[in-house]
Amino acid sequence: MTTINQPGFFGEYGGQYVPETLVPVLAHLTQAMTDILETPSFKRELADYYTHYIGRPSPVYHAKRLTEYCGGAQIFFKRDELNHTGAHKINNCVGQLLLAKHMKKKRIIAETGAGQHGVATATVCALFGLPCVVYMGAKDIERQKPNVSRMRLLGATIVPVTAGQGTLKDAMNEAIRDWVANVDTTYYAIGTAAGPHPYPTLVRHFQSVIGQEVKTAFQSQFNALPDTLVACLGGGSNAIGLFAPFLEDSTVNLVGVEPEGAAPLAYGKPGVLHGNKTYLLQDDNGQIASTHSISAGLDYPGIGPEHSCLKDTGRVTYTTVTDSEALDAFQLCAQYEGIIPALEPAHALAHVLKLAPTLAQSHRLVMNLCGRGDKDLDAVANHLGWTA
Amino acid sequence: MRIATAFQTHKKCVIPFITANFPSREVFLDILYQLPEYGASMIEIGIPFSDPMADGPVIQATSFQAIHAGFSIGELLADIKKFRSQQPQIPVILMSYTNPVIQYGDTRFYTDAQSAGVDGVLLVDRATSAVPNYSPCVADIRLIAPTTSPDRFHAIHAQASGFLYYVSVTGVTGTQTPDPQVIATHLAELTPKRLPMVIGFGIQSVALATAMAALADGVVVGSSFLKPLLADSGSAVVQQQLQYIRAISESIA
Incomplete structure (x- = not known):
């Protein structure tokens, strides 16, 4: 390279x-x-603003019912949806x-x-x-x-x-x-x-507080590092914020989740858009492709350039989930944990629901719950065919 | 060489900008072949890109129309090659964003552009992260902006070839009216100049083109040349726009 x-x-x-x-x-x-x-x-x-205005640090919460539902790894949420304004x-x-x-x-x-x-x-x-x-x-x-x-x-x-x-x-x-x-x-x-x-x-500098807080919380609670971190990717700011403090900790598995319909790391190739070279969804003439995701925050044909590098080096594993898997996870999170996630982290959760059952019960997995879902209720109701 | 000759033979160069394959491939070629007769001293052809961040609504719309109709760089270079065989003198400059060029393959692009008879390439978004210019025979035309400091000007000037393109406004193409006095003040700071300099962005009338030409070695006319063709690309409008180029040419010659 x-x-x-x-x-x-x-x-x-x-x-x-x-x-x-x-x-x-x-x-x-x-x-x-x-x-x-x-x-x-x-x-x-x-x-001072982080503490008194945003309400940091956000909790690292053990999602016991979803852990039980999956029957594998211990699932933790980094609760960045509890920040003032409801997202990271x-x-x-x-x-x-x-x-x-x-x-x-x-x-x-x-x-x-x-x-x-x-x-x-x-x-x-x-x-x-x-x-x-x-x-x-x-x-x-x-x-x-x-x-x-x-x-x-x-x-x-x-x-x-x-x-x-x-x-x-x-x-x-x-x-x-x-x-x-x-x-x-x-x-x-x-x-x-x-x-x-x-x-x-x-x-990355400002979002790294997410990963740093996870590290601190795990040190004081378990005197250990988490085993796996999972985050969704649009441009990739919540993911890089979670991952950055752990990039040198080679025992920690890092997993980024793209939406199937807007997944440049899975289906794109390197190019230049919006001032940076990165993986992009595009056609053979270098015209940027249309994307579709149920999540407006992930509906983007490019990705932060550091993620492109982390894909090539293999330090982070990138995967995709579909709209309907994200919608299922959205509902499950509400019903099992009493937390309505945004559709964006619902993508991360959809992958966690597949991954956790394959891991041992001693395995600790942290997912960044980077936003709350109030904004998505109308869109979700439409998709689910709920009528008023 | 064609670029240097153009600056030597014309007191001031008139450089129409046209988006490739706009309003259609046929009309584009028709305009391209007629431009030399109407006083164009060089022709700048835009390679359309889906996300042209330095362009205003007119160039955006012309680009989307060309992309939608199936534009490809390979076909454009073949068309330019044919044009070149009939028009051996007039310089042809390609303007593009970086992505279409690197997807075509940058080495391949410069090689093919050179063999098609392209004289220069201007990549709008190259700024500090350069695409290597693999063909010394294709001029590396660089932008100078109102925000460019004298130090940065010297660095760009040292790398550029062919000519420099002065962006007349802090803004996107075809949206604001440039102020000749402001430009004259800035240009006075940017010395010495080894290369010719042309001015473009926002030149919307014969009068403005004339005022701008007095400050430099030539003017680029893009949005105001193409805008009427968005609404009607019939031969009457084509004729009218060619006459617009002729009027500029006669006014500044």
Whole structure:
């Protein structure tokens, strides 16, 4: 495998494939990261928001009834759905917007798929008193209505994107176009561990709190590492956040779960989209392919570049589940644990339900329950044919 | 060589941009073959991409239309080869995003482009992560943006060949009106210049093209050239748009 020894590359993946206009602003952001992230005052400020605003650390919860149901590995949930705003996305938003404040940016833009990153961005913008514009695919606006209302209430402007399929990819294109036109004033808060360098590294930095908390909880409770970690993948931010602190711990199995209809690691090949080289679903002419997932947050033809590298090196195993397997897991989680997961982590759970029965009862498996499912109730009711 | 000759023979170069196979392969070829007669001193052909992040609504729409009708790079290069056999002088520049090029195969792309008679390639999103330019005979045209610092300008300038393409606005193609005074101020900082420089993005009228041409060695006219063809690609509109190029050419010559 080609290794490019440049910052911002993960093996041959990542990089900075952007129009010239964005080069200085990315250099500025990279410099700000280096100058600010590790300073005691920034760390103190971030830790304070994590504790008192988001409600971290989130619990590591032993899902006993699902463990019994599966009859194998002990299943634990990392409860990031209990964060303020209901998903892991806010870990990254607080971090990036604090950075934006230090960089004296006056306006925040974001893309969103399921709406969780949009809600988290709108929330932190309200907290910091910054104007917020969220780009969202027209199809996603339709299927994630509760989050659209939340963003409006929080004071964000929502721009519907009808180009392409009207999903996350198209929202990201439009956000980048806004950014190119407003580089001086505007900070683009990317919600996933993709995009041009330094975003994949920046987002991993803020999401790694997930894996670090799992490590700490296991050390104090079991004096051991978990045996297996499972997370769903759209762009891959919750997964890299869970995995990153364990990459060097070779005894820990890492499993990423893609939706069958939007699985670039399973069915794609390397290419360049949204500023980075990574696995992409595309045709022979290099045109990006249509995707379909019941989960708006996973409905994306690309993947964060570090995951592409981790696939090639074999450190992480990537697999897929179907819409209907995710829907089954969604219901089972509600009925056995009294927890309504988002459709995104329902994909991770669908794989856990297959994997856990094959493992010994002494095996400890942690799944990132990265979001709650209130936003999905209408869509799920439709799929299940429930009538009001 | 054709590029250098074009800059020598024309006081100012007029460079129409047309998305390959837009509005259809037939009309595209018709326009391509007629452009030299209407005062085009070079032709820039866009390889359509599904996710053109530096392009505004017009170039997006033309790209989607061409992709939907089955565009392929192999067919375009064959068409350019045929065009080249009849038009030995006029430079042809290909503009693309990185992904279509690397899926075709970058070595293969530059080799085939050279043998088709392509004079230069501009990859919009190459910025700092370069695709190696495997053919020294194809010029490596680079963008300079309003945000480009003098230091960065020197670094790009050292790598580029053919000419430099100045992006007239901080924004996407065809959406904002550039301000000649702002550009003149920035250009004054970017010296010395070894290569010719052309200005593009947002040039929407003969008057604006004329004002921009005064600041550089040529102008690229894309969105405003293609926009009327989105609504009607009949021969009357084609004729009208060719006359638009001629009017620019006559105004800045």
